Amino acid sequence: MTGSPRWRIATDVGGTFTDLVLDDGAQLRAFKAPTTPDDPARGVLDAVAVAARAVGVAPTDLLAGSEVFVHGTTRALNAMLTGTTAPTALLVTAGHPDILLFREGGRHSPFDLSTEYPKPLVPRRLTFEVGGRLLADGSEMTPLDEDAVLSAIEAIKAASVEAVAVCLLWSVVDGSHERRVGELLAEHLPGVAVTLSHELNPVMREYRRASSAVIDASLKPLMAAYIDGLEGRLRDAGLGGQLLLVSSTGSSLLADMAADAPIHTLNSGPAMAPSAARHVVAESVETVGEVFDAIVFDTGGTTCDISLVRESQVVSTRETWIGPIGAGHITGFSSVDIRSIAAGGGSIAEVDEWGLLHVGPGSAGAVPGPACYGRGGTAATVTDASVVAGLIDPDTFLDGSLTLDRGAAERAVGAIAHRMGVDLLAAADAILSLATEQMVNAIELITLGQGVDPRSAVLVGGGGAAGLNIVEIARRLGTATAVIPAFGSVLAAAGGMLAPLAEESSMTFPTSSDRFDAEGVGGVIAELSSRVDRFAAAIGVDRSEITLDWSVEARYRRQVWDLVVPVPDGAFKDGGALALLVAEFHRSHALAYGTDDPTGTVEFLTWRVRASHGSEAERGFEAAAPARAATHRDVSFSGVLHTGARVVPVRELADTPVDGPAIIEATATSVALPPGARAALSPQGHILIEPYAAAIKAKG
Known part of the structure; x- marks a missing residue:
C-alpha cells in the first residue's frame, strides 16, 4: 500500500476474548473480538477486522502496512x-x-x-x-x-x-x-x-x-502446525511484516525459533502484562521514585493472572511448573512468575448442597459465554453479577460492539439468589465479593511469600474485568495507589509492544569463589558470545545493536538450590569482577532468604547470556478513547461499604478528579469507584486511584 502508515500490531488470545493493540507511532488503540476456541487464528483475524474498521482501512491494507505482528498465545500451555x-x-x-x-x-x-x-x-x-x-x-x-x-x-x-x-x-x-x-x-x-x-x-x-x-x-x-497455520493465514490476508511470538520471559521470538523450541511459549500470553504495568507505573506515578514495587493482576474472561514488579524489575522464576508446584511437571526454564486463579469475568458461580457459594474454577469461556452474552449460556458468572449490580452497562459493553442481555443476567443470578435465600442484589454482591476475596488471597501469597509488603506497592489492574473490583482489592491489601492503564483492558497485548527480540543461551561449567577458574569461565563466555553472533545474524542486525545480560546460577557450598545473579560485564579480566559477583550473590541471597554468609564459599554452575534487540518504547503509551456523554444509573457496590443500589454518575475522566460513588467508563472497561475513593487522570491517560481519597500526584 503505497504511502500507507507503518503500524505495529500485538495480539493476545485469551480464553474469552482475543485482544489486539494497534500502534501507529503516536498512540495505542485497543480492540477485542471473541476468541474462537475451535480455530484461534480466526479470532485473531476477526480482531484485525475490528481494528481495520476503526481506522478506516481494509484488513488487507492494515496487515500490509504493519511492520511487525506480535502474537501471544496459551496454546502450548493449554495443550499441556x-x-x-x-x-x-x-x-x-x-x-x-x-x-x-x-x-x-x-x-x-x-x-x-x-x-x-x-x-x-x-x-x-x-x-x-x-x-x-x-x-x-x-x-x-x-x-x-x-x-x-x-x-x-x-x-x-x-x-x-x-x-x-x-x-x-x-x-x-x-x-x-x-x-x-x-x-x-x-x-x-x-x-x-x-x-x-x-x-x-x-x-x-x-x-x-x-x-x-x-x-x-x-x-x-x-x-509447528499452529505457528505455520497462523503465519500462512496472516500472509494470505496481507501481512507483509515480521511475525513474532512472545516467550515465557516476556520477550519475543521469531516464528521459526518458537516452532523449533516451543517450550519457550508456555506462558506466552500472560508474560506480557507485567512489562506493560512496569512501564505505566514508571511513567505516571510520581510517588514511587526510581525503584518501586508493583502488583499486577490481569483479569480477563477466564482467569486472573497475578505477577510482580520488584525493585522496578519484572519478577521471574526458574521454578516454573505446569500444574501444581511440586506435583506437576517442571519446565526447567525461566519464566515470568505468574500465578493464575479461576476468577475471571466468565467464572461460573454455583451453590453447593450445603448452601455455600463458589466462584470458579469452571468458566463459561467464549462459547457459550456468560448468560448476558445471549449465546446460549445459562450459568451465572462474574460478568452477569456485574451487569445486575450496575457496574457494567449492557448497551456500551466493549464500546457498544456487543449488547448484553440484562434479563438473562438477572435470571442466571436470580437462580443463585434462590439457592442462597437472598435477594437479587445480595446474590450479585456475594458473587463479586467472593471473586475479590479469591484474588486478594492469591495476591497475598505471591507478595508476602516473597517478602513484598502490598501496602508499599502500586496495584495495577489489567484486563477488561479489573476495574470492577480494583478499589476493593486495594482496600483489602492496604495499597495506597491503584492504576488502571489507558490500555488496561488489553494489558497483555500492549505488553507485546515492549517485547524485545531475545534469545538465552547457557553452558554448565562448575567453579567456586575460592578456586575460581578464570580461564575456563573465559572459554565459556567466548562460546556464548559466538552464539550471540549467530543470533544477531539470524535476526538480521549488527552485533553492536544487541544488548547482553550475563548471569550465573550460584549457591553456597553444600546448598541444594541455586540463585541467578548477574555477571558484571560478562567477563573476568581481574579479581575485582569476581569480588563484585560474589558480593551480588550475598545480596541476592539476603533478599531471597533474609540471611547471607559473607564469608562463605560461593559455587558457580551454569552460565547464561540473554541477547536482546529492541527496547521499550521511549514515548508514553497513550490510548485513544471514544467520547461518551455523562449519564447516571443504579449501581450496587460490593464489599464492606455495600449499602445497596444507588443512583451514581457515569462519566469519563478528564482534567478534574472524580470522587466516588461513580462509574468511570474507559476503553473496553468500566471502573467502579465506591464511596470514599477518588480517581484522577494522568497526562498519559492512565486512571490513578486513591482508595481512600488521599491526594494523587502524577508525573507531567
Missing part, C-alpha cells in the same frame, strides 16, 4: 494442561529409566495420603534405555551402543509416537552421544520431532533436563 500434546518417547542412559518418575517435588500436605503420586510425562512403555556412559569430567566410560539405539527406534516406530526426547547422563559436559542419537533418529525416523536435552537446556539436574526435553518435544508437532 489438557494432555493433548503429541505422543512422545524418551531415550535415556541404560540403568536410568526412572528420571521422570523419581522427579523433584512432593505433596504439599505430606500427611494427605489420598493424593496420588504424579504420573511421569512419558510412561515406562515409551521410555527406552540405550547403552553408553559418559562421566562427570566428559570422559567416555562406555561407548554409545548404536545397536541399542536402532533397536529403540524400531520399537518407537511400532508405537506410532510423534516426538522423541533424548536425555543422557552428563550430556551437558559432552554432547557427542546425544548428537549421535539425534543423527540416527533423523536418519531412521524422518519427520518425527526430536529434542536433545543438552541443546535445549544444558543444566546439571537430570530431571529438569529430561522434563524440559520431553515437554518441548511433545509440543513441537502441535505448535
